[in-house]
Amino acid sequence: MTAVSPRRALLATASALVALALSASTLLAQTRTISGQVLEEGSRAPITAAQLQVQGTNLGALTREDGRFTIAGVASGDVVLVVRRLGYPMTRVPVGATTNTVEIVLKKDVLNLDQVVVTGQATGISRRNLANDVASVSAAEMTKVSAQSIENAMQGKIAGAQISQSTGAPGGGNRIRIRGISSILGSAQPLYVIDGVIVSDVSVGSGTNKVTRASGTSISVGNQEAPVNRIADLNPNDIENVDVLKGSAAAAIYGSKASGGVIIITTKRGKAGKPRFSLRMGAGTSDLAYRNDSRHFKTLADAVAVFGAGITPFYDPNRQLNYETLAYGNNPLNSDLSLSVSGGSEDTRYFVSASRRNEEGIVANTFARKTNVRLNLDQRISSRINLQVGTEVLNNAGDRGLFGNDNAGNSIAYALTKIPSFLDLRRNADGSWPVNLFYPSNPLQTIDQFENSESVWRNITTSRLTADLITGNNHTLQFIAFGGVDLLNQSNLIYSPPTLQFEPVDGLPGTSANSKTTNVQRNLNLNMVHGWNIGSSLKVTSQVGTQFEERDFNQTRASAQNLLGGLEVVTSGTVRDVDESRLRVEDFGVFVQSEALWRDKLLLTVGARADRSSNNGDPAKYFLFPKAASSYRFPNLMPGVVDEAKLRVAYGETGNQPLYGQKFTNLDLSSVGGLGAFRVGTVRAASDLRPERQREFEIGTDLNLLRNRATFTVTGFRRNISDLLITRTLAPTSGFSSETSNGAEMQVTGAEVSINAFPIQTPTWGWTSRLNWGTNRSKVTKLPVPTFLLGAPQTGAIRIEQGKSATQLIGNDTLPQSGGRVVVPVVMGDGNPLWTAGWGNEVRFKGLSLYALLDQQKGGMLANGTWRHYDLGQNSIDYDDLDELGRKEGEVRRTSYLQVTRIYYQPTSFVKLREVTITLDLPQKWATSVWSGASGAKLSLSGRNLYWWTKFRGGDPEAQNFGQGGVPDAIQRNRELAAYPASRSFWLNFSVDF
Known part of the structure; x- marks a missing residue:
């Protein structure tokens, strides 16, 4: 070994340090x-x-x-x-x-051409390359006018979507049908997704059926009680954007639950910087939008002919009380208050909001109170890992009175049809209520004493974890996980005290019904997303993922009649009834998709989802739902006129799961020799029950016009639906009356047009215009069972018939035959409208703007049950008018409606002034004088449903109070009877940012 001198070692060390320093520099x-x-x-x-x-x-x-x-x-x-x-x-x-x-x-980007739209469970693409027609509603559009729910806020803003109210009661209650009918006996509602997590839109009946007997003697029958669909719990002010996946090609990523479309809600998130506050304060009122009015009995003889001789002491031709004004004349003071704050650093961002909305009804003692608190947190854990968490606590309370269909004559709107205007049923001076001697109900007393309270506590928690596993110039790999829980607890109390006039009629004075409902929905979605840049021209994004979902619904109900001492607790009744429901559904899906974008012009997408569900006959069997789509952009086609054109074509399949329990043959309670027993139910379930399958082909074009100042979108689609659930009648020898199975087929064809434009956009003036239009038609293409009716011809029915529309309306009519006339069922029309449209315009001059939205529907039919009951009570406003033969029109209608059903089925074409808002941006010096730290303030005056033009006689042609709570898609519309009346609302709002 050679020894190294200390000097040489020192020189070597110095050289290494110099080299290291040079390398570092x-x-x-x-x-x-x-x-x-x-x-x-x-x-x-x-x-x-x-x-x-x-x-x-x-x-x-x-x-x-x-x-x-x-x-x-x-x-x-x-x-x-x-x-x-x-x-x-x-x-x-x-x-x-x-x-x-x-x-x-x-x-x-006024036209949102570069908005990223969801195309996969964890991926999205710019709208300018999108191969599907996906509608979007921004936060600004959602909050133009104060709305009860997000569905009300979307009315008239989405091509091809029909959004109608099931009741005018405060708190909401809506139905959405996207691109027409999608099932006969299955669910029709769209799937809701908040920040990537599926949430519940369950509708739970209150229990008024025990009082109204609208459908048998059950404690509750949801489709007769116009319940709130619980998506109304959400606060529209917390929403950043709503995307509506209308077609199966777009919705196929959600597989067997998406045949009704998918509504994807993105909530607001924090922005880096100092805390920024936004305060919104609103005060409003509402009033009755339409009056039916009632008959003016001109002579005592007319009154006696209807009510008998006992009416004589009460008859006063000079007393003309308007009972709709007395019952619906409340002009409440409503309020809406919300406060939000956002901010944070580049690593941690937050959004916090709290809101309180108090809405009293136009009927005394009815109300809806909504309280929401939300926290959204974005955290960059490391340079490669990001976490988003959101949680919202909601509390809703309300009372919707006693309205809707009634076979006992107790509901408020029903009873009003039977009271003559000269009969005074107002409260006596001593506080007691007059007894109605001519009908077993005093509706004013019912308004005062009947209780229909509802309380909802709900927590929605969502999370998203993104991990960048590979980040290179040519390859990226991400792991993206979504997870969340939607926990809902609902309590309902119905209390009809013994003092109400109608209560002793059945010999059991006093009714109480108590319901407790819990719905828990859990989601977990795991995805791997790979990005591959092939040169500078081609980018391929591929994804594989899984989704697991659990739904637990538990409900207990108890009711009592003949309440001892008038106590509202169920234990005080001598006649009791109990009911319980337990539902559990487990779904699992696997999803793959690949998107290739070439030169930012040509997009090719292929994908598929395989789903299994415990609702299917075989819970282990997977059902495949494929998709494929393509689009091509032609930039600079005719600069200044057609700046860009895009052609797109898409195909996709979605499903509609069987409803819980349809795969089972029930065991019904029975008695054998006085001993409790079970017996096999009369409806047999098919062992191979499977999802309804929807195959849709969509083609369209998008144009950017006039130097990118306008977009024009037109889409055509054809949807073929197979494996539709139907009920077939069985031979009596089988021991069953019917069987639920798959088998029918249907076709839906339609078109949609959207135009967005801002013709004027200068620092002083601005004009933005948005127009949408949609139409669709359905046809039953295969029916393996005989033609059948949903409903009865006497009052109107849907007839499911091969080769005909799935929404055709059948009613009785009298046709001439040899020897006279005979009553036969005939086609009256179609319940589905010919087309729907919405046109919104906003004009701005400096800090002042005016916005208005017109919502239009052409065609469709609705059974006007309220008007029919005015006639049956011989109390309609035009009862005494004479026809061309000199007969009283009301008498002709009353005596012939069972033979001529079309009398009360009317076209529902309308034009509505849906929204109007005048907004003033306050000068900065005014804003700072109100709040020294204010960066801007606005004052607005707005109204909703201010006026409508229609030939439909009755209340709101949209408020169809049959249909919630699991009614088949085919008959969820087209019926109205004694619903809570529609109202128009007015709001004064002040908002300030600081």
Whole structure:
């Protein structure tokens, strides 16, 4: 071994240190810091919370309140900054090797061409490349006018969607049908997804059936009680955007639960910077929108002919009370208050909101009170891992009175049809109520004493974890997990005290019904997403994922009659009834998809989802739902006229699961020799029950016009639905009356058009216009059972018949035959409208703007049951008018409606002034005088459903109070009877940001 001298060792060490220093300085010289500012085109206002990323790396930053940013550690060569900000198109900014400071100017994306739309469970694509027709409603559009629920806020804004109210009661209660009918005996409601997690839209009846006997003697029959569909619990002010996946090609990513469409809700999230507060305060009122009015009995003889001689002491031709004004004349003071704050750093961002809405009804003692608290948190755990968490606690309380169909004559609107205007049933001076000697109910007393209380506590928690496993220039790999729980507890109390006039009629004075319902919905969605850049022209994004979902629904009900001492507790009744339901559904799905984008022009998508469910006859069997889509953009086609054109075509399949329990043959309670026993039910279930299958082909074109100041979208679709659930009659020798099985087929064809434009956009003037239109037709193409009716011809029915519309309405009519006329069932029309449309316009002059939305429906039919009962009570406003033969019109209708059903089925064409708002942006000095830290303030006056033009006689042609709570899709519309009346609302709002 050769010895090394200390001097030589020292020199070697020094040389190594110098080399290391030189190497470090060389490495440092290879990186740099890029800083700059992001501004808005025109106004030059700084854009906060814009996301910047060095293309192909994890390096990035968010702009601060002044729009400035700093990115350290950037490579010394030429790089590209990718800039993203909601409301602006994604922009790529080249930065040269010698440039360290840049100014980036973004132009507002008024037409949302660069909005990212969901195309996979964990992926999305820019709207300009989208191969499907997906409707979007922004936060600004959702909150133009104060709304009871998000569905009310979407009315008239989505092509091809019919949104109608099941009741005018405060608190909501709506139905949505997207692209027409999708089932005969199955569910029709769309699937709701909040921040990637499926949530419940369950409707739970209150229990009024025990009082109204609308359908048998059960404690509750949901489709007769117009319950609130629980998506109404959400606060529209917390929503950032709503995407509606209308067609199967888009909705196929949700497989066997998506045949009714999918509504994807994205809530607001925090933006980096100092805390920014937004306060919104509103005060409003409402009043009755339509009056039926009642008959003016001109002579005592007319009154005696209806009510008998006992009416004589009460008859006063000079007393004309308007009972609709007395019952529906409440002009409440409503309020809506919300406060939100957002902010944080680049690593931690938050959004917190709280709201309280108090809405009293136009009927005394009816109300809806909604309280929401939300926290959304975004946390960057490391340079590769991000976590988003959201949780919302909701509490809703309400009372909706006693309305709707009634076979006992007790509901308020029903009883009003039988009271003559000269009979005074107002409260006596001593506080007691007059007894109605001519009908077993005093509806004013019912309003005062009947209780229909409902309380809902709900928690929705969502989470999203994103891990960047590989981040290279050509390959990226992400693990994305969604998870969440939707927990709902609902309590209902019906109390009809013995003092109510109608209560002693059945010999059991006093009724109480108590219900407790729990619905828990859990989701877990795991995904791997791979991105592959093949050269500079082709980008392929592939995804594989799984989704597991559990739904538990538990409900207990108890009712009592003949309440001792008038106590409202069920234990005080001598006649009791109990009911219980327990439902559990487990679903599992596997999803794969690949999207290829070539030169940012050609998009090709293929994918499939395989689902299994415990609702199917074989819970282990998977059902496959494929999809494929393509689009091609032609940029700069005719610059200035047609700036860009896109052709798109898509195919997809979705399903509609059997309802819980349909695969089982029930065991019914029975008695053998006085001993309790079970017996086999009369409806036999098919052992191979499976999802209904929907195959849809969609084709369309999107045009960007007039220097990108307008977009024109037209879409045509054809939907073939097979394996439809139907009920077939069995031979008596089988021991069963019928069987539920798959087998029918149906076809739905339609078209949709959307136009978005901003013809004028200057610092002083602005005009934005949005038009949508949609139509669809259905036809039953295969029916393996004989033609059957849903309903009865005497009052109107749906006839399911091969080769005909699935929504055709059948009623009785008298037709001439030899020797006279005979009553036969005939086609009266179609319950589905010919088309629907919405047209919204907003005109701005400096800080003042005017917005209005017209909502139109052409065609469709509705049974006007309220008008029919006015006639049956010989109390309608035009009862005494004479027809061309000199007969009283009301008498002709009353005596012939069972033979001529079309008398009360009327076309429901209408034009509604759905929303109107006048908004003033207060000058900055005014805003700061109200609040020193204010950055802006607005004052607005708005109204909803202010007026409508229609030939439909009765209340609201949309308020069809049959249909919630699991009624088959085919008959969820087209019936109205004694519903809570429609109202118009007015609001004065003040909002301030600080």
